[in-house]
Amino acid sequence: MHTPQLARVLGPWMAAAIVVGTVIGSGVFKKARNVAENVPETGLALSVWVLGGVLALLGALAYAEVATLFPRAGGNYVFLREAYGRMAGFLWGWVEFWIIRTGSIAALATMFTESFHDVLRQALYPGQSVEVLAFWPRQALTVLVIAALAALNARGTILGGRLQVVVTTVKVGSLLLIVTLPFAVLALVSEPSHPPRAEYLSPPWPGSFGGVNWSLYGAALVGVLWAYHGWMNIAPVAEEVTDPQRNIPRALLGGVLLLVALYCGANLAYYLVIPREEMRELRNTTVATEFCLRLLGPVGSLLASGIVMTSVFGSLNGNLLVGPRLLFAMGKDRLAPAALQRLHPSFGTPALAIGVLAGWSCLTVLGVGALTQYRLPVVLGLDLNLPANKAPFDVVTDFAMFGAVAFETLAVASIFVFRYRLPTADRPYRCWGYPVVPAVYCLLMAAVLANMFMTPEQRSEARIGLGFMGVGVGVYLLAYRWRGE
Template sequence: MSTPTPLDRWGERLPRRLGLWSAVAVVVGSTIGSGIFRTPAAIAQRVDDVPLFLLSWVLGGAVTLCGALTYAELAALFPRSGGIYVFIREAFGPLPAFLFGWAELLIIRPGAYGAISITSAAYTLRVLGLDPAATAVSVAGQAVRAEQLLAALFVLLVAVVNYVGIHRAAIVQNVSTALKVGALALLVVLGFALGGGQGLGAGAMLAQRAAVGLSPFLLAMVAILWAYDGWGDLAFVGGEVKDPQRNLPRAMFIGTGSVVALYLAANLVYLHLIPIQRSTAR
């Protein structure tokens, strides 16, 4: 009979193999996704005023940074795997934590991963010249679209990668994060270097002023916070981070700050290339 792995001084049995930059990659990789490509156009339909459009992204970034810094304090205090579950259990007891854990398993995560995987599948199929809405298979008389089938395969692939071990998963996370950041950074650089847009000039910004009500602005903030979502995922693997009381807060701050800066740059280049009125066209 094997001897159980002893607890470390924070009460965690899992091996701590994630260094600072692997932890940063978890934050950045969990945050950057389809949202930054799909959300700006939807937000422009509600906030078609350039200064307010940019302000909404700055405000969303500020809220996100506040949340990340709060998480950083909690993660350093309770550096164990489980994330919000651990925080709720320590603050309110086992019952609220138990209820949250099941809600996370059955509702929150499946909903989020479903939306993300469907978007990823749709973009992948379009790049390949295929119709995402085309019927791939039929199960019990129910048509399954190509994007749904590919999305399920994406979720399964990620699950397998995480199942084989933290070391291999960290390598995949680091590589995929580098590719996403590199692609988005390249888009920003080429957009400003080669684009001939004048959407950010003073005259253009004044010409694109428009009245925006409070309700559309708040609805836009919901979409922006969704695009920024993912920064808290590092806390769920806090029990696998080396020197957690030092690395968890630093990774939260570096990762979230980098994403906020990159998102703001991406939106600036979008406006530089495409006037906001064209962004709102359906």
């Protein structure tokens, strides 16, 4: 029987754009507020962004070896299945499809629509808090954006890849603008209304090492990990990357290093303009919007909305490009409906898998919209009312991050399994610093997971995520294990 194979059409620049473009989405513009809320000292707060980048780099050093060993569609699903068995692969697919990927797509698309709404409001009614589009028309627009990008990626992988390169280039330029804007304002504006001030960086550090609240530091790190989340997205499309043994490691390591530099630079710029006490109170706008507003006035607010809108659009496209490859791979293994492995006869893309992922993402948008709008008290016996002091966006991202951190850490740890089982396998790329580098990564990520259970603001999301994994175990045992598939 013929096994469907995806064409290798993604070159080195497209591979790098997938790594960088799917990561730079909403986190770098919003999560600085969460860090400021949990970490009082600016130097320590910036260290959270550095640590998040170091973790991503350590993970990428190990992950690149695994990805080049198995350059197949599906990414983590393939690595977990090969290392730990079919149930581990299925559980990743279960959590990735129902929570992580669709939650990410829904959150990004919602933020795109909100940023678009901000642009309309500022263009039509400058300085006024006017609702140009009502709530449900905005949800309809969100669904339409998801559907349009899904249709584009179904038309051809090369189309989605080219769009990713263009949008990623714009996003990198936008972050460079944020990094340099405080210094440009100082140089070009004689009397800026909100000049950047070095004293906003004080206090840089706590009085003593024992004065650090490590639980809150860990909570801040979860938000930063969301901002860095997506650097593994090259693996699901590895089957479509040209010369994968060279291009995958280059895209992973080069992309992560660029992200660390951009993120740390942008957050330093934020702290030069917005005092930490004021940053932590920015619940109804992004930090980037307030930053640009203070430096450039109303024009800056409009610029920031455009930057955020473009950024989340690129990340949204990247997720709709790589996400369906999981369903395609699971369909080939009969751990999902076999129809999901079908390729479009004209375009050569997993069009049905793209449609299924986009469809569930659209339903997620509408479902979360209904819960948010009507504040439904009980659904299926669970109290789903959002905490009064926590934004819906943060609830969704924390919920998604629990499953992501758990399984992605196992994917990185699979390097130990493969070094033991496949000692003579051809490895064009070998992890630098093995076994210390992957061991440090796994230990630190395990500490992050444990901290989620101990932090009141994230405990509910962690428990629900663990329970959902338990449901996945039951589904696997009932639907696949006992049927002998």
